Structure formats: structure tokens, C-alpha cells
Amino acid sequence: MSKLLQIQHLSIAPQHQPARLLVHDVSLLVEAGKTTCVVGESGSGKSLTALSIMGLLSPQLQRLQGDIIFQGQSLAALSAEEMRQIRGCQIGMIFQEPMTSLNPVLTIGFQISEPLSVHLGLKGQALQDKVAELLTQVGIPAERANAYPDELSGGQRQRVMIAMSIACRPAMLIADEPTTALDVTVQAQILKLLDDLKHQMNMGMLLITHDFGVVADVADHVVVMFQGQIVEQGPVNTVLNRPKHPYTKALLACVPDAEGKKQLKPMDYSWLQEAASKPTPRKKTASNGKVSGVRA
Ligand SMILES: Nc1ncnc2c1ncn2[C@@H]1O[C@H](COP(=O)(O)OP(=O)(O)OP(=O)(O)O)[C@@H](O)[C@H]1O
Numbered sequence: 566m567s568k569l570l571q572i573q574h575l576s577i578a579p580q581h582q583p584a585r586l587l588v589h590d591v592s593l594l595v596e597a598g599k600t601t602c603v604v605g606e607s608g609s610g611k612s613l614t615a616l617s618i619m620g621l622l623s624p625q626l627q628r629l630q631g632d633i634i635f636q637g638q639s640l641a642a643l644s645a646e647e648m649r650q651i652r653g654c655q656i657g658m659i660f661q662e663p664m665t666s667l668n669p670v671l672t673i674g675f676q677i678s679e680p681l682s683v684h685l686g687l688k689g690q691a692l693q694d695k696v697a698e699l700l701t702q703v704g705i706p707a708e709r710a711n712a713y714p715d716e717l718s719g720g721q722r723q724r725v726m727i728a729m730s731i732a733c734r735p736a737m738l739i740a741d742e743p744t745t746a747l748d749v750t751v752q753a754q755i756l757k758l759l760d761d762l763k764h765q766m767n768m769g770m771l772l773i774t775h776d777f778g779v780v781a782d783v784a785d786h787v788v789v790m791f792q793g794q795i796v797e798q799g800p801v802n803t804v805l806n807r808p809k810h811p812y813t814k815a816l817l818a819c820v821p822d823a824e825g826k827k828q829l830k831p832m833d834y835s836w837l838q839e840a841a842s843k844p845t846p847r848k849k850t851a852s853n854g855k856v857s858g859v860r861a
């Protein structure tokens with residue numbers, strides 16, 4: 566087992582409300598060549614967890630505690646310049662909506678070439694060749710390098726984002742709901758592309774989703790988040806086949822099966838009321854944090 570990235574006891578809160586924990590005591594592991602999926606409903610803290618790895622938390626937020634260890638090194642100890650290097654080169658990130666991440670007035674070839682010239686110092690023909698190679702690798706004909714983002718389909722734009730994120734051959738890729746804006750067929754193609762690239766490049770992947778179908782397809786390890794906390798995590802087969810936490814069970818009960826035979830249940834939160842009536846077993850992590858624990 567190769568520990569590529571470890572998040573240890575991460576807690577995040579707004580600057581002016583340190584008691585309002587948006588992420589609370591989150592610890593997880595990403596291994597080289599494996600996919601850790603973070604799953605949970607909207608607002609459960611998935612994106613904040615990912616952004617804190619990249620050092621991209623909004624200035625209105627603060628990291629109250631916790632460490633992020635990447636390739637044996639604490640990211641908290643790095644200077645802004647060192648963090649920029651890690652961000653551009655060693656950890657790639659793909660966001661949910663490619664149109665907001667791509668610049669509409671620059672060609673896709675130019676945008677893919679940027680990390681290559683900034684971080685790898687490529688120029689001229691070598692740069693153009695590398696852009697063509699990356700486009701081909703993500704399934705876009707190399708001659709489309711002169712296209713602008715609005716000339717591409719949603720799936721192609723997401724492929725461009727993937728090309729940019731893998732340009733410097735990162736050791737790790739973070740993908741924050743990379744397929745939510747796409748139809749199911751294109752979603753399957755993009756997930757397959759990400760999975761293939763992961764194997765080819767032996768990348769560790771942190772994939773954020775709220776879709777258990779995606780988890781079943783690509784995850785090695787699953788982390789289930791609810792209201793800023795991890796309620797359950799483990800190997801994909803264990804979590805999907807023998808979920809322990811009522812929230813995981815309730816999430817799984819909402820997922821249709823391929824044959825459409827399963828009787829779907831609406832999301833059940835009754836366990837939460839039950840849990841709230843019991844004393845909290847979790848420790849406070851912020852010095853002044855008033856945290857109500859999320860329990861099974
Ligand atoms: N800059 C901010 N200031 C205050 N609260 C914030 C800020 N950014 C996020 N939050 C809050 O933090 C919580 C977690 O947000 P986050 O974006 O991590 O959720 P998520 O699990 O990624 O949800 P989704 O599936 O909708 O993307 C939410 O309640 C959100 O409103």
C-alpha cells in the first residue's frame with residue numbers, strides 16, 4: 566500500500582464563526598494507482614475537503630485543525646510558491662462545470678499549453694507536439710487545438726479539462742463531480758477515460774460524487790460524508806454490500822438497480838433524530854467549537 570495523500574483530522578469553519586464546522590475531523594487516504602470516492606449529499610463538505618488539499622479555500626474560511634500529507638510531506642509547511650508548484654504539476658484538479666473553468670476567449674490548444682510552458686518550460690514545436698499528444702490521449706482530434714470552448718460539446722470540454730489537469734503527469738488527480746453536467750452516455754465515457762488514465766499513469770484519484778453508481782464503477786475505497794463529517798469509510802465492496810451507517814444504507818436504498826426491480830425508498834433521516842436525542846460520543850475539535858456529533 567502506497568500512501569500518496571493523507572488528510573488527517575481536517576476541520577474547516579468560516580473565519581468569523583469558528584464554532585460552525587463545515588468540515589469536521591475528516592481523515593482519509595488516497596493510494597497511488599487507486600481511487601478514493603467521496604460520496605455524500607449536497608453541502609456535506611466534499612468540495613471544501615478537496616479545495617483545502619489544493620490550498621484553494623476561500624479567504625472567508627479557515628482551517629481550524631488538521632494536516633494534509635502529500636508524498637510524505639505536510640502541505641501546511643509549504644510556501645505559497647511551493648504550493649503553486651504542487652498545484653500545477655503534482656496534483657491536478659478537474660471541476661464540475663468545465664465552462665466556468667475554461668477561458669472562453671482562448672483556444673483550447675493555448676489553454677492546454679499553459680501548464681506545459683509554465684511548469685515544464687516547453688516551447689515551439691515541442692510544445693505543440695505535446696498539446697497534440699494530450700488532445701489525442703483524451704480522445705479529441707489534435708487538429709481541434711484551434712477551437713474555442715464554445716465550439717465543443719460538454720463532454721469534449723470536460724476532456725479538455727482532463728488534458729490540462731494531466732499535462733504535467735501529476736501523481737494525483739482530484740475530480741470534483743466531473744460528470745454531473747453530462748448525459749449518462751458521455752458520463753460513462755469520461756469515467757472510463759479517467760479510469761484508463763489512472764491505470765496508465767499510476768495516479769491516485771480522489772473522485773467526488775453524489776452518485777453511488779459512479780462509486781460502484783470506479784472506486785477502490787469509499788468515504789461517505791454527511792453534514793461535514795465522515796460517517797463511514799472502507800473498501801468499496803464492504804461499504805456497498807455491508808453498509809453499517811444508517812445514512813449510507815438510506816443513500817443506497819435510493820439507488821435504482823439495472824433491471825429496475827428494486828423498490829426505491831425516499832431518503833430516510835429518522836436515524837438522525839434518534840441520534841440527536843443521545844449524548845454525543847465525538848470530541849470537540851475546535852477550542853470553542855460546539856459540535857453536535859453525527860452518529861449511527
Ligand atoms: N465560502 C464559504 N463561506 C461559508 N460557507 C461556505 C463557503 N463555501 C462553502 N460553504 C458551506 O460549506 C458547506 C459544505 O460545502 P461544500 O461545497 O463542500 O459542499 P459539497 O458537499 O461539495 O456539496 P455539493 O454536492 O452541492 O457540491 C455548505 O453548507 C456550504 O454552504
Ligand SMILES: [Mg+2]
Nearest residue numbers: 611612613741
Ligand atoms: Mg461540491
